[in-house]
Amino acid sequence: MAVVAAAVPPTTVCFIGSKFHLCSCMMFRRWNNIELGERRLSSLNLVGWRQRTNLICAVGKDAEKSFKQMVEVDRLIDLLRDTDDKELRKVVAENIFAFNESFWIRLAARTETCKSEDDKKDYEELAETLMVVVDRLVHKTNESIDSATDVLKAILKPVVEKDEEIPWPPRDPNALTLMQNELNQREQEGQLDEGFLSEVNAQLRQAKEDGDKPGLEAMLQKVYQLYASRVLSKRSYAKKGNKVLKSELFLETLIQAPEAEWNAILIDGLTIGKGDISPEELDGVIKKRVERTLIRTDGGSYQQRVLIEYLKGIQARAEEVVRVLQGKTQ
Known part of the structure; x- marks a missing residue:
């Protein structure tokens, strides 16, 4: 008996802005007439036959290898999903060579097959974060990763004056915009993790205890507000x-x-x-x-x-x- 192999439509991953989508590109195909046993099938009745009969696919060594690779990629994706922000960079670094074309195609495929919008958005956010982290590891390997204190200082820099005083409200009307831009960039790079939020909390508690730095206290509260606005705005239910x-x-x-x-x-x-x-x-x-x-x-x-x-x-x-x-x- 002749064996019919299922034709799989080619798939490409399209990165549009910060989002990525799975685009199935269906090509026109011309089915040749084939013989299955003593029955001759044309392009039309082959389609009907496929709807009524399970296809038998010839699985060779290459297909088996591809399947095993896909299983490994799925395991890595599951691991990355379950990893908190603090450990994510470490996990990515340990598996840096796994982030090849096959990985991104599989991640895109899993995104598109999600049954709920929440799960789909989780995958999209994971993909965005991974792309940023991988880019940093590949192109900035010689740079040290900023500590939580360094990140906070960079965010507050636009509102800190030369004498290190933090007036409230800021005298420069553009200071808050610059501060928000810096926070957004750091968040995009995956640096606003639990360690960062803990640092803000520690600084805020100290400012309240000191009682003589109302400007610093107000700006740390503003950091929390900007962070919350940024994170909550990622997910729309409108x-x-x-x-x-x-x-x-x-x-x-x-x-x-x-x-x-x-x-x-x-x-x-x-x-x-x-x-x-x-x-x-x-x-x-x-x-x-x-x-x-x-x-x-x-x-x-x-x-x-x-x-x-x-x-x-x-x-x-x-x-x-x-x-x-x-x-x-x-």
């Missing part, structure tokens, strides 16, 4: 299919906005002000986002605490604005 969820979109607008703009956004967006989102709707989506964050972060971690505090800060501000507006309307 669309469900083709439908835009207005309350989720409104919350995401608040998450991305500077704290100084929250009052104006709340007044313009809530029904008690000028908008069409009820306070109850906003409170509901905030609670839902808190639940999602608790599920998707390590219990007791600094990251979990910072993100939850940021969301509860938005919730508290919304309640305060509602109380003020209700007082004016009574």
Whole structure:
């Protein structure tokens, strides 16, 4: 009996901006007439036959080797997914030669076959982080990795004046923008891990105990806010299919906005002000986002605490604005 081998469409990985997508490129094929036993199959009835019969694939040594390699790649991907930020660079360095074309194709394939949007976004974020870490290891092997203290100093540098005083608010109107740009870059490079958040917490606690550095205390709080805004903004829940969820979109607008703009956004967006989102709707989506964050972060971690505090800060501000507006309307 002749053996029919399944034809697999060629696959390419397309990197678009910071996102990557699996693009299956289906090529036109012309099926030749073949004989299977005493039955002759044309291109048309071959398709029908394939729908009714399991294909028998000839698996040679090359196919077996490819399968084993895919299993190894899957194990590495699973390991990377389960590794925390602090250990990720170490794991990548130990497996640096495994990050070849086959690895990225397999990672893209697993991303596209995810059943939930949350899992898909997890894979996309993992891919972005890995690309940055691999790039740093390959092109910057002679540079020492900055410590958490060095990273924090670099982020605060735009707001620190020559005499090392940190005024609040900053005298330079562009200082906060520069600070946010530096934080975003460090986060993209995977440097804002638990060690970094722990360092911010230690410095903040010391500033509160000293009591004579209100500017430093305010800026460290700002670092936490910028970090939380950056991380929470990566995951959007504002669309469900083709439908835009207005309350989720409104919350995401608040998450991305500077704290100084929250009052104006709340007044313009809530029904008690000028908008069409009820306070109850906003409170509901905030609670839902808190639940999602608790599920998707390590219990007791600094990251979990910072993100939850940021969301509860938005919730508290919304309640305060509602109380003020209700007082004016009574």
